[in-house]
Amino acid sequence: MPPALLRLNQAALVIDGQPIVAPVSFSANKGDFIGIIGPNGAGKSSLLKLINGTQPLSSGDILLQQRPLSKLTARQRACKIASVSQVSPPVFALTVYQVAAMGLLPHKGWFDGNTSEDEQQIKLALSQLGLQHKAQALVETLSGGELQRLYLARALVQQAELLLLDEPTNHLDVLYQHQILQLSRGLGKTVLACLHDLNLASRYCDKIALLHQGQLLAFGSPEQVLTAEQLGSVFQLPCEVNLHPVHGKLQITFFAGGSML
Numbered sequence: 001m002p003p004a005l006l007r008l009n010q011a012a013l014v015i016d017g018q019p020i021v022a023p024v025s026f027s028a029n030k031g032d033f034i035g036i037i038g039p040n041g042a043g044k045s046s047l048l049k050l051i052n053g054t055q056p057l058s059s060g061d062i063l064l065q066q067r068p069l070s071k072l073t074a075r076q077r078a079c080k081i082a083s084v085s086q087v088s089p090p091v092f093a094l095t096v097y098q099v100a101a102m103g104l105l106p107h108k109g110w111f112d113g114n115t116s117e118d119e120q121q122i123k124l125a126l127s128q129l130g131l132q133h134k135a136q137a138l139v140e141t142l143s144g145g146e147l148q149r150l151y152l153a154r155a156l157v158q159q160a161e162l163l164l165l166d167e168p169t170n171h172l173d174v175l176y177q178h179q180i181l182q183l184s185r186g187l188g189k190t191v192l193a194c195l196h197d198l199n200l201a202s203r204y205c206d207k208i209a210l211l212h213q214g215q216l217l218a219f220g221s222p223e224q225v226l227t228a229e230q231l232g233s234v235f236q237l238p239c240e241v242n243l244h245p246v247h248g249k250l251q252i253t254f255f256a257g258g259s260m261l
């Protein structure tokens with residue numbers, strides 16, 4: 001079996017003496033689509049920040065293609081890891097096309113222009129995300145969902161092996177929720193995605209990491225992780241887990257105040 005693309009060895013984050021991510025270990029193989037689930041404040045975004053290097057590790061280590069991430073320069077890391085976060089920094093007075101093209105920056109020298117291949121790649125990413133008709137629009141005119149799709153287009157242009165998605169379906173209507181996850185799955189890349197929608201996690205993820213209070217409570221296939229007992233205890237609501245009659249994946253229904261959610 002080839003070595004894991006990504007390996008976390010007892011990776012931990014402590015801030016002001018508070019454990020935010022308890023020592024966590026798991027690995028992701030090339031092409032895995034891994035969902036990170038857990039209640040608000042469980043440490044999901046913090047875990048992604050440790051992996052993309054925006055938050056230094058307090059202890060443990062993280063290996064990407066068997067090399068410690070701490071040994072990579074920012075540019076080397078950006079060639080290998082693309083992140084789409086919940087709150088990407090706003091960019092103003094740039095067109096959609098220019099923002100998507102920013103995905104090429106880690107691969108370019110200061111004075112390199114875009115080749116015709118680069119331009120094809122940018123156009124392809126915009127059309128995969130349904131934004132080709134907005135290429136010349138200014139980013140500040142986009143809706144929340146369009147902006148979310150643009151940041152994913154920029155991540156595609158970046159051509160990184162590992163894609164980190166923090167709530168990629170936020171702001172998206174139901175069609176784009178499915179399209180984004182289908183597209184991300186179909187890229188053949190290794191994807192780690194924080195997801196609040198457990199039914200989307202069940203439908204699209206090969207493996208799921210369940211976090212609670214910074215601890216990795218479970219890691220494995222949806223069947224191993226999405227059990228009524230485990231979810232009921234972590235989310236503090238009773239729930240039922242059934243097989244969906246059409247697509248055959250697990251379907252989770254929570255019960256609040258005696259009614260189904």
Ligand SMILES: Nc1ncnc2c1ncn2[C@@H]1O[C@H](COP(=O)(O)OP(=O)(O)OP(=O)(O)O)[C@@H](O)[C@H]1O
Nearest residue numbers: 015020038039040041042043044045046047194211
């Ligand atoms: N820089 C920081 N300083 C202090 N506390 C922090 C910092 N970053 C995160 N935390 C705390 O760590 C905990 C985990 O935060 P994190 O954003 O990782 O959770 P999450 O699972 O992504 O939550 P959500 O689902 O609400 O987005 C929270 O209690 C948060 O307040």
